[in-house]
Amino acid sequence: MELLGTAAFAVSGAVTALKKQMDVFGVCIMGLTAACGGGVLRDVLLGRVPPAMFREPVYALTAVLASLVVFLLALRRAAFMKSHLFERVLLVSDALGLGVFTAVGVDAVMDAGYGGNVFFAVFLGVITGVGGGVLRDVLAGDRPYIFVKHIYACASLLGALLCCALWRAAGEAAMLLCLLAVFAVRVLAARYRWSLPKAPSA
Amino acid sequence: MELLGTAAFAVSGAVTALKKQMDVFGVCIMGLTAACGGGVLRDVLLGRVPPAMFREPVYALTAVLASLVVFLLALRRAAFMKSHLFERVLLVSDALGLGVFTAVGVDAVMDAGYGGNVFFAVFLGVITGVGGGVLRDVLAGDRPYIFVKHIYACASLLGALLCCALWRAAGEAAMLLCLLAVFAVRVLAARYRWSLPKAPSA
């Protein structure tokens, strides 16, 4: 499941890189950053060094492979990349990645024995979920997605809270429910363009 | 005192977010980043993980509350936000935050037993002082404040040097003197537009 989330986020990084006219190496770096950045932040904040991405190369390899697939698609099937269907694939895979990484982040805090500190667990779940995307956007020179997109970090926050609430009762099942909640909130928010209140231009 | 500095920096983050038309969630994230970013950097560089902000939720809660107050002010008292008085409140609170965090950063190095390494203490004091602001500006897509504002990191540097010089003789009082020195230099520099030499446009 974590591999799926990794691939999904790598696709989002690779697509960002293509929009910025980066070359094939840049596409891979951006895919890697989006896919593994959140996990590296999580591990550094937890004191688990070297971070998991260096200890288990399978995640980085998955991210690079997914990025290369996107690059080849852009070369061979440029029309597909602009299609409405592709937009949807991107939204769904990104929402999936957000859900998976939020759940994984909460799980990592519990595993490390900080289960009593719900605040930490929720916070690190959100950082794991959105961190890769924030790093991706900073490197690309974009305003981070979480400040722009409807209910992005919010979906992750709701999922992390749910995961912590159900942890004792449900164990592993809490992670699955978290994933589903994040996915549902994120996709519905994008579909119906939910948004949070803003102040009138200051 | 650290809570005061946290609230002061959160206000600066929230105001930045409002200028960028972010929604209420973005305002809170930017407030949190500005208020807690410097401390997280300090703790990661010191090897104190999980960082204090996760172990003591009161700081993050203070930051979020301060950010929400700013958001409500922007909704209800938009005129006040544009007033000269508000600019001054912002300057004073930011200078206070800079002083508090610089002193706290030096103190953390001393506490961790690296007191013999003055270079490290001074450096980490400055990073704790300016780190949150730098992260805030990078996330907002602005050129970091420390490269733009007159004598900002410099004020922090002077305070950190003073704090280290007086540490053995004065202990806790050194932190207070550091705070006052940073505050005074920063406010005077802003008032009289002091600036450092630049090279003619290269």
Add this chain to the structure above:
Amino acid sequence: MELLGTAAFAVSGAVTALKKQMDVFGVCIMGLTAACGGGVLRDVLLGRVPPAMFREPVYALTAVLASLVVFLLALRRAAFMKSHLFERVLLVSDALGLGVFTAVGVDAVMDAGYGGNVFFAVFLGVITGVGGGVLRDVLAGDRPYIFVKHIYACASLLGALLCCALWRAAGEAAMLLCLLAVFAVRVLAARYRWSLPKAPSA
């Protein structure tokens, strides 16, 4: 040799700062960031805290001195800074820094006892090599150099792979060969404008 790499990278940071019209303090901070940023990232990811730059002030002092020299040059010899010769000095010193830091990064992983994990050694070599430059560009508000310049991170990657391949057979000599390989690939790539494939504008 590491001091040479530090000075070389500091020059690149200082020049970036001058182009952005920063004052003398900004020039020093950018020099420091470019010169020491990669090493700090490496040490945090390896769990070696406080990072080497805080334990051995000589590197930071070298970086600040090199930055001040650049600043003085810009004041006194503005014409030289725009000359073709200076461009070349910059390219050569930057390529040298990239080579040195890549080799040092691989060496640090080996030293820390993770020699069996070639993936980690290569990855951290590249992060050490390009990290300072990426931080420099993010702070300056530029698109990171590694996404723009021909064969920059690629040169570092090739060198890191070579270094790992020769490590058992050659020991210290592997580091020297890595340095030479990175330097040669980077300079040749800049000279002959080698570039990697891009997708047609998406």
